[in-house]
Amino acid sequence: MLVNRKLVLAHFWLAFAVFGFALFLGAWQMFVRSPLYTWISNPEWYYRSLTAHGTVMGYVFPTLVAMGFGYAISESALKQPLVGVRWAWTGFWLIVAGSVMAMVPVALGRASVLYTFYPPLIGSAFYYIGVVLVVVGSWIWVALMSINLRVWRREHPGEPVPLAMFANVAGSYLWAWTAVGAALELLLQIIPVALGWRTTIDAGLARVFFSWTLHAIVYFWLMPTYIAYYTIVPRAIGGRLYSDTMGRIAFILFLVVAMPIGIHHTFADPQVGAGFKFIHSAFTALVALPTLLTVFTICASVEIAARLRGGRGPFGWIAALPWDNPIMLAVAFSFVLLGFGGAGGLINMSYQLDTTIHNTQWITGHFHLIFGGAIVIMYFAIAYDLWPHLTGRALPTLSLVRAQLWLWFVGMIVTTFPWHWVGILGMPRRMAYYDYSDPAISPQAFSVTLSAIGAFVLLISGLLFLYILATAHRQPATDAGAYRFSVPVHPVRTVPLALNSYAIWVALMIGLTITNYAYPILTLAARSDTSVPAVYVGAQ
Amino acid sequence: MSARELFTFRNPYFSAGVGLAAGLFFLTALGGFIVLPYAQTELKFAGLWDAICSAAGLPQRSASVPTAKVGPRLSEAVLTPTMLARPGQESIGRGATLAQRCAICHGPTGISRADSPNLAGQYASVIYKELLDFRSGARRNAVMSPFAVDLKDQDMADLAAYYAYLPRLPAYHPTPQLPRPRIVIYGAPVRGIAPCGSCHGSLDNKTGSPWLEGQSEAYLKAQLQAFASGQRTNDISQQMRNIARAMTPQEIDEAAAYYASQPAEIVKTTD
Numbered sequence: 026m027l028v029n030r031k032l033v034l035a036h037f038w039l040a041f042a043v044f045g046f047a048l049f050l051g052a053w054q055m056f057v058r059s060p061l062y063t064w065i066s067n068p069e070w071y072y073r074s075l076t077a078h079g080t081v082m083g084y085v086f087p088t089l090v091a092m093g094f095g096y097a098i099s100e101s102a103l104k105q106p107l108v109g110v111r112w113a114w115t116g117f118w119l120i121v122a123g124s125v126m127a128m129v130p131v132a133l134g135r136a137s138v139l140y141t142f143y144p145p146l147i148g149s150a151f152y153y154i155g156v157v158l159v160v161v162g163s164w165i166w167v168a169l170m171s172i173n174l175r176v177w178r179r180e181h182p183g184e185p186v187p188l189a190m191f192a193n194v195a196g197s198y199l200w201a202w203t204a205v206g207a208a209l210e211l212l213l214q215i216i217p218v219a220l221g222w223r224t225t226i227d228a229g230l231a232r233v234f235f236s237w238t239l240h241a242i243v244y245f246w247l248m249p250t251y252i253a254y255y256t257i258v259p260r261a262i263g264g265r266l267y268s269d270t271m272g273r274i275a276f277i278l279f280l281v282v283a284m285p286i287g288i289h290h291t292f293a294d295p296q297v298g299a300g301f302k303f304i305h306s307a308f309t310a311l312v313a314l315p316t317l318l319t320v321f322t323i324c325a326s327v328e329i330a331a332r333l334r335g336g337r338g339p340f341g342w343i344a345a346l347p348w349d350n351p352i353m354l355a356v357a358f359s360f361v362l363l364g365f366g367g368a369g370g371l372i373n374m375s376y377q378l379d380t381t382i383h384n385t386q387w388i389t390g391h392f393h394l395i396f397g398g399a400i401v402i403m404y405f406a407i408a409y410d411l412w413p414h415l416t417g418r419a420l421p422t423l424s425l426v427r428a429q430l431w432l433w434f435v436g437m438i439v440t441t442f443p444w445h446w447v448g449i450l451g452m453p454r455r456m457a458y459y460d461y462s463d464p465a466i467s468p469q470a471f472s473v474t475l476s477a478i479g480a481f482v483l484l485i486s487g488l489l490f491l492y493i494l495a496t497a498h499r500q501p502a503t504d505a506g507a508y509r510f511s512v513p514v515h516p517v518r519t520v521p522l523a524l525n526s527y528a529i530w531v532a533l534m535i536g537l538t539i540t541n542y543a544y545p546i547l548t549l550a551a552r553s554d555t556s557v558p559a560v561y562v563g564a565q
Numbered sequence: 566m567s568a569r570e571l572f573t574f575r576n577p578y579f580s581a582g583v584g585l586a587a588g589l590f591f592l593t594a595l596g597g598f599i600v601l602p603y604a605q606t607e608l609k610f611a612g613l614w615d616a617i618c619s620a621a622g623l624p625q626r627s628a629s630v631p632t633a634k635v636g637p638r639l640s641e642a643v644l645t646p647t648m649l650a651r652p653g654q655e656s657i658g659r660g661a662t663l664a665q666r667c668a669i670c671h672g673p674t675g676i677s678r679a680d681s682p683n684l685a686g687q688y689a690s691v692i693y694k695e696l697l698d699f700r701s702g703a704r705r706n707a708v709m710s711p712f713a714v715d716l717k718d719q720d721m722a723d724l725a726a727y728y729a730y731l732p733r734l735p736a737y738h739p740t741p742q743l744p745r746p747r748i749v750i751y752g753a754p755v756r757g758i759a760p761c762g763s764c765h766g767s768l769d770n771k772t773g774s775p776w777l778e779g780q781s782e783a784y785l786k787a788q789l790q791a792f793a794s795g796q797r798t799n800d801i802s803q804q805m806r807n808i809a810r811a812m813t814p815q816e817i818d819e820a821a822a823y824y825a826s827q828p829a830e831i832v833k834t835t836d
Contacts, residue, residue: 224645298622303597463755523578533586561646
């Protein structure tokens with residue numbers, strides 16, 4: 026039951042349009058700092074582009090996908106029209122306004138601070154206020170998801186919340202809480218300095234605040250992908266979900282352990298004590314748990330589908346899978362990329378191993394592999410799966426869809442594997458120019474070139490994706506039927522209250538944030554000698 | 566079911582969730598605050614509480630190790646981009662009077678004939694910072710230091726305002742403009758050298774960095790050599806010393822000759 030299709034389509038189209046734009050910037054950046062090009066002579070252009078790419082890809086694109094998908098889930102899983110449609114549009118327009126407001130100063134070169142802000146670097150206040158508007162717009166979505174679930178619960182007392190909606194609301198709560206870190210940093214620290222009310226800033230405290238957001242935001246990006254794993258994949262390939270309970274536990278675990286781990290982003294920062302770094306490192310290891318649960322459950326679900334199709338033997342069933350089905354391809358690619366990305370992540374979260382790759386291209390390679398690879402490829406799958414229901418028209422051709430997914434998968438590997446490699450060799454990140462004629466880094470020229478070629482494969486794949494979605498609007502009208510989610514092997518009749526509500530888990534999320542973050546934040550905030558003069562971008 | 570049934574240890578999910586979270590926190594805290602600090606044999610603690618405080622990141626001032634002041638005096642100047650940005654007419658006028666005693670080296674119009682820096686149109690923050698450093702002893706020069714010793718803060722601000730106010734004029738012995746050497750355009754990233762222009766104009770200008778166009782070649786070269794040898798130490802956080810040390814003598818010559826050959830008029834106005 027999809028009533029507000031325009032609302033969902035608006036979110037998706039805006040998300041994918043800005044994604045296409047940022048993809049261009051990304052490919053251009055890979056090109057100009059590779060040996061394929063002499064260099065742009067002005068690093069400012071590079072950082073301007075980098076700021077736009079990061080801001081769009083990190084804040085605007087995934088937030089819009091999560092929101093659009095969230096509205097679609099709310100209507101089709103709860104089988105009730107969305108409550109608060111006007112508010113939903115308000116949130117959407119806030120994001121549009123915020124994005125424009127943030128991008129104008131970036132385009133003018135007044136906010137080349139990168140999407141992670143990097144105080145004491147300070148850009149135009151409009152950039153930060155724009156980002157705040159994007160976050161406020163998404164908070165409206167958080168509230169609406171909660172309200173819609175409440176409305177449904179009133180009419181279905183005691184019934185199990187459908188898994189898709191349960192996960193969706195868990196994702197929205199995670200986002201609401203994790204965005205608080207960056208919001209505090211922006212409102213208490215950066216914006217007063219950007220407006221000129223103060224000229225000094227506590228860069229160390231700001232980094233701790235940002236780490237609060239920076240890691241859990243990845244799990245917010247991941248939520249639509251995991252929801253697709255559990256609730257789209259088994260249905261799309263003709264199977265059943267192996268365990269509904271396992272899904273609930275995985276999403277609950279994300280809610281609880283995604284938050285108190287962000288300090289592993291500040292391993293090299295002197296302002297955080299080594300004890301807290303160790304605690305965060307150990308908690309980061311826990312995040313592997315919901316992912317391993319998910320990989321197990323989805324592999325089991327996929328096996329069920331394969332055996333239903335006549336697959337035999339301990340591994341023979343893999344051949345029986347519907348490999349011409351785009352969703353099957355997407356989930357396989359996503360798992361492969363997630364596997365490599367996750368393995369790299371284990372190195373990042375280890376206090377000692379991290380020192381070898383800290384601030385190198387390894388890190389950039391890692392988060393592109395996880396986000397651009399494992400996560401975004403499932404965003405494609407979600408769009409392909411939902412599109413016929415949103416447009417009332419079938420996708421033009423599945424072979425083009427398969428080609429697009431293959432290109433993205435290959436492109437992502439060609440881009441990120443050499444990227445990791447040069448990181449191990451010590452190539453620093455966030456630099457606009459590398460002198461490949463120097464004997465110290467000339468051996469890395471080949472890997473960087475390969476990586477840049479991969480970026481163009483990704484660009485082609487991204488454009489193909491937009492082309493497929495756009496042409497789908499001109500196909501003859503068909504009835505795609507009601508949008509359904511996958512059915513578990515064992516029908517869900519009753520669910521323990523703890524797995525059907527959030528109170529315990531939200532309390533634990535907040536509790537662990539306090540135990541793991543309160544002391545580092547309060548001690549830094551209480552000290553008077555930790556502020557440094559702000560460095561204004563473009564100031565003379 | 567109500568919240569009362571949810572938040573009770575009779576609820577297995579609640580007891581497992583809270584128990585595991587608390588247990589993990591306790592175990593990791595034990596590891597991070599007690600086991601690991603003591604596992605590092607090079608760290609010495611006065612006691613358990615000392616080890617915990619150290620791991621928690623509480624800043625400690627160890628009384629047993631005297632912090633001896635070694636090395637040269639460092640710059641104490643603190644600059645912000647907006648400092649001295651809008652001087653009054655009175656300040657410029659006072660600066661003009663004070664500047665009469667500078668004219669013998671820096672020229673009556675702020676253009677030097679004596680291989681001293683040309684000050685006409687230099688950024689106010691730059692002049693102010695160098696004067697502060699000469700007065701504090703962070704920068705030393707047999708001729709310049711005695712002039713700066715008696716200057717008050719206001720005198721320095723006025724001098725800075727006056728020289729910043731003067732128009733940029735061509736240098737005395739302009740040579741034909743030289744092409745930009747690599748070190749100026751690209752720096753040498755592998756040796757950690759940023760392009761000169763990323764602080765000294767043309768690409769970007771950082772507060773406290775002077776523009777260099779049309780300055781005396783001998784002066785620029787001498788300063789780079791002084792930074793490289795550690796004789797000059799008033800650059801904040803060793804920014805220039807780190808760069809100059811990594812530059813080859815040929816790059817120093819090229820950079821000095823290039824900047825000396827540039828007309829000062831091309832420096833972009835900032836106000």
